[in-house]
Amino acid sequence: MDIPVIFSNWSGSVRTQPHTFLQPATIAEVQHLVRTARGSVRPVGAGHSFTPVAAGTETMVNLDKLSGIVSVDTDRKRVRFLAGTRLRTVPGLLAPFGLALANQGDVDPQSLAGAVSTSTHGTGLGFTGFAGTVTALSLIDAAGQRRDYSLDENPELLRLITVSVGALGIIVEVEMQCVDAFDLVAEEIGGDFDEILDNWETNARSADHYECFWFPHTGRAQIKRNTRLAPDAAHEVGQRPKWKEFLDEELVGNGAFAAALAVGRAVPASIPYANRIATAALSHNRYRGTNHGVFVSPRRVRFHEMEYAVPLADGPAVVREIRSLIDRRGWRIGFPLELRTTAADDVALSTSTGRESMYIATHVPQFVDPQPIFAEIEPLLRSAGGRPHWGKMHTLARADLAELYPRFDEFCALREQMDPQWRFGSNYLKKLFG
Known part of the structure; x- marks a missing residue:
């Protein structure tokens, strides 16, 4: 059924009004709509990309109704999902099998297909992003035919198509390499920012998961270090009380932060002072939780983001x-x-293909025009050979991207072969791959 809609992404930076917005409930319906849709077809998940990568002006397709587990290979711990499955529902789906995703980022509204297709990632030098854990996928091509790819049968081709930002077809199933379920012991502390940068690689290698948040105009930052352990393993650190979780994540992490941004919007000169107060108030937290309960935090304050992956050694x-x-x-x-x-x-268009990476993400509030700031920061990231996150703001086009990815021209040639009429195209994708 057609659903009239104006599409807006999460940050509000992209708005479009496609003439048709569809939510197929079966793979057969996806095939039918590709064969019969008027004009181009663009798949969209949660709309969490900050670029127009999913936006279309003709037909947009959302796979929320294609959700759930297709099959589980318990011996190899490989789980096949319908592609519209949201990350936030995956832990509950995997729990009966004693499994978990190998890693996660700090938000979870995205669809599996969207997270894979844009090279979304978490943190930890022992782990790849989502795309690196894909063992098979199926997509519907420009002719409405189903194509299946797997690590067992055609690994080079699978690695070429895994990160495709919807340019090759509509992904309908994704098989992921999972791991045994695990808990995390989280440690959150403040530290001197120069010391953190001086010891970045050493600290990152010494932790299962390591990340840092630095507020500009201050000399301190918050470190988050997570340690993995089996759910039944004894540990002296217990779970965080619900009241403390609410205080940290809602009252401080969202409520107080939103209030500080509102004051900063009215009085920009107050921002450095507010940042110093925020960093001075950083508390030392240690607590235990399920992996997804620790990885994921609520993000209710909206923003614009640019993120680049640079070689690990060059990051600081x-x-x-x-x-x-x-x-x-x-x-x-x-x-x-x-x-x-x-x-x-070894995923062709993964932002970490062939190298360990530091990811540097710059944010500004939703009410701030990001372009003046991002336009000056981006050349610094590019000068280090940085690769932009496919779903976050950047200005690169095909010639720029071809210099960053050894298999980029091979991908473009495959895209031309599979979809010469740009059935899954848009002006934005033509800039990237045309």
Whole structure:
């Protein structure tokens, strides 16, 4: 059934009014709509990308009704999902099998297909992003035919198509390499930012999961270090009380933060002072929880984001250049930079393909125009060979991207072969791959 809709992404940076918005309930319906839809077809998940990567002006397709587990290989711990399954529902689906996703990011509204297709990731040098854990997928091509790919039968082709931002077809099933369920012991502390950067790689290698949030205009940052353990393993650290969780994540992490941003919007000169108060108030938290309960935090304050993956060894120097730029320009930035890491993988268009990476994410509040700031920070990231997250703001086009990915031209050739009429195209995708 057609659903009239104006599509807006989560941050409000993208708005479009497709003439048709469809939510098929079966794979056969996906095949039918591809064969019969007028004009181009763009798949969209949660709308959590900050770019127009999922936006379309003709037909947009959302797979929320294609959700759940298709099959479980308990011996190999591989789980096949319908592609519209949201990350937030995965823990409950896997719990009866004693399994979990190997890693997660800090938000979970995305669909599995969207997270995989945009090279979404968490943090931890022992782990890849979502795309690196894909063992098989199925998509509907421009002719409405189902195509199946797997690590067992055609690994090179699977690795070429896994991150495709919907340019090759509509992904309908994704098989993921899962792991035994695990808990996390979380440690959250404040530290001197220069010391954190000086010891970045050492600290990242010494922890299962390591990340940092730095508020501009301050000399301190918050470190988050997570340690994995079996659910039945004894540990002296217990669960965080519900009241403390509410205090940390809702009252402070969202409520007080939103209030500080509102004051900063009215009085920009107050932002450095507010940031210093925030970092001075950082508490030392240690608590235990389920993996998804620790990885994921509510993000109710909306923002715009640019994130690049740079080679791990170069990351701290790039962050220092960004800090110097902020100081020189006199910008007032109330949102923190987020710093994370991942292992290298062999997925062709993964932002960590072939190298361990530090991810540097810059944010500004939703009410701030990000372009003046991002336009000056981006060259610093690019000069280090940085690769932009496919779902976050950047200005790169095909010629730029071809210099960053060894298999980029091979992907573009495959896209041309599979969809010469740009059935799954848009002006934005033509900029990336045309």
